[in-house]
Amino acid sequence: MNVQDLYAISPLIVLVTWATLLILVDVYIIRDRNGGTPILAALGLLVAMGFAIAQTGQQYTAFNGMAVVDGFAIFLQVLFLGSGLVGIALAYNYLQRMGIERSEYYILLLYSISGMMLMAIAADLIVVFLALELLSIPLYVLAGFGRPKVEPEEAALKYFLLGAFAGGFVVYGIALAFGATATTSLAGIVQAVNAGSANLTLLSIGAALILIGLGFKVAAVPFHMWTPDVYQGAPSAVTAFMSVGAKAGGFAALLRVFVSALPELAADLSPVLWVLAALTMILGNVVAIAQGNIKRLLAYSSIAHAGYILMALVVFGNTQVSSDAVAAALFYLVAYAVTSFGAWAVVIALEKAEQKGLALDDYAGLGRKYPGLAAAMAVFMLSFTGVPPTLGFVGKLYLFRTVLEGGFIWLAVIGVLTSLVSAYYYLRIVVIMYMRDGDPQVHAEPWLRLTAGVTAVATVVLSLYAGPLFAWASQAVLKLF
């Protein structure tokens, strides 16, 4: 180990140290409940983000090939840290309003983000597994944060049982990959495959099991059963963070493992991924139509969007397209994150205690009474659908282009058709907001308004500068081993 190794994980070290010291600060100095913990936590995220950005342009491995610094890792780390900041902003007033404010919320949030960051830099399957658990275990606790009420506890238990089940699949998959190649490092797997010493059948089964495990994490069909219940039951601020962070973390692992280490298995696994992506898009969008609860609707919407990102993974074996595909997936993750956080900010603004204020009918009349909030929500719905000029449109454009370049025409067709289906339920919300009369109650809390406003503006404005943004994502390439 040397200084460069430590420098490679410096954002992670900063964040973990910060969170650990925050525990001590919280226990010894801040005693009262609404102290400065959220602000200190946000500050820690900013410092870590500074360290991450300082690494831009570098590419090397550290800790004997356990960790890797490359554009992909830096891009995702910044994304995770940014979503942590939004997560704190969404939670700040919400927790007070719901009477569940405890400083542990922010500490666990920081630990979950450090798990995601570890996932971004993982270059060994053992680190992938530990990162998966480090990002999940705090989320299990956060999902049950509304104790002692029934809904959050149920959500947490369901999330936990399925998460642990998924972990079992990942472990066995890694074991088989180890059996096939005699190593768990991604570079070692590539070497073994290239040298012909790997047992490809065993490796394919292992990769398929890893895919099942991570499929649970990103909520792909048919591993999506938990998503609606968990999203509905967990406190909305946690759901917002989960729908972005956990999904991005799962995709970070999928992209890193499949694109950089397993392109040789494309013949076996591409069709499987094709079916998964198609099923996820179709089922997510079709079932969302029947939902009357906004949290459940957004849950099915998040399943559907996982399907779109999975499309980028289908071409993972085609080395000419795959780096474009990674860029498109990263771009779409950013677009999804911005839009999704905005939509959740609006949901949180309308939510009342005891799971009230979450029905679609509660949005009636929003356009007349709170035009700003309604306009923001309309922008998010258009972005989810993929209507220009929004980030969602550009993101889908890049995704479909990659898929077509990879030669999967029917998949792109399914993607377009399901987007049309999704227009029905997204636009229905817009219609309800503007066309129906009602008397919605909104909590005018500064941080929620700021989040909704900034994300709405970003959704539109960034789409106008999509070219440079995509170029930036294209530099976030995976280091190939």
Next chain:
Amino acid sequence: MLPVGYYIALSAILFTLGALGVLIRRNSIVIFMSIELMLNAGNLAFVAFARAYQSLSGQIFVFFIMAVAAAEVAVGLALIVAIFQTKRSIDVDQLNTMQG
């Protein structure tokens, strides 16, 4: 020594039984125990492959899996205890407060 395939076959059977347990049992503690069985099958495969390749990294992996299992057990059982206190049941079929 026995061929390592024997051990792998056994671990595959144990893994399948564990996954089955998750699907057919309704008591959340028993479901959790089935997940432990799956992890254990993974450990057995790791140790067997480590022996075959004379590579200690497979054994190291097992330590980390055990540590993770302990962490999961701590949080998971706390959740089960918590939900039992509010609901008086740990049957997953009765976890149906939310519906579409």
Next chain:
Amino acid sequence: MTSELILFFILAIVAVASAVGMLLSRNAVYAALYLILNFATVAVFYLMLSAAFISLVQVTVYAGAIMVLFLFVIMLLGAEHTGRLSESGWMFWTPIVLGAVLAVEALYIILRQWKAIPATQAAGSDFGAPAAVGLELFQNYLLPFEVTSVLLLVAMIGAILLARSKKA
């Protein structure tokens, strides 16, 4: 070779039988005891695979501590008699049929790949001993090792939070 083969098959039968026992027993306490038996037989397999230290940890931590915590919670909740199986027929049989198909498939692949999976050679006497494990662990696996401590810390905070927030 033959004596080891006999030992293997006896233990394998015990391991599979105890796993099935855990799956089918209606009393959660029996299920936990079956699982402990299963873990103990797996510990013997670890010995046969020259993983002495892991075998020891398996008995003391896995079977000894983790499973005792399970039993503890079952007693704590008085939940031993809720060990009911799925009520509807298809919910019960579909996974079993699927699982059986999967297992047969996996066994077929493993047996067909018999030659591809390397046969075991004799291991050095210190393979899997605490000293060898320690050197490997602390020299090459530094990062995962430190991550483990963070993971345990998070679990500690989570467990305390979930078990004590009732008071507030």
Next chain:
Amino acid sequence: MLIEYLPIAILLVISTGLAALIVWIGNTFGPRRPTLRKSLPYESGMNPIGPGTRRMPVRFYLVAVLFILFDIEVVFFLPWAIVFRQLGLFGLIEMFVFIFILLVGYVYAWKKGALEWE
């Protein structure tokens, strides 16, 4: 190789066998004349009420969980202690960081009253 563990196997067989034997002998040769009153569980001479097993308070749970987490810590100590000299100062720092992180957890548990018996 596996023969080294033969004494342990013998010990296991003898202790299990002995326990089984004692139970068997007691069952077979002990006189048994059950009456209704005899087969009731004894509760200070009163008629027993409710189920025989008694629920334990949840406080035990926290102590047990903390025990397990620190138990895992000890598992990592053992191989470290054996090769401690070979690792030198580097190994010391490594373990110091590990212990420090877990110590924070201990301080948290202490301050939040998880170790108190109320």
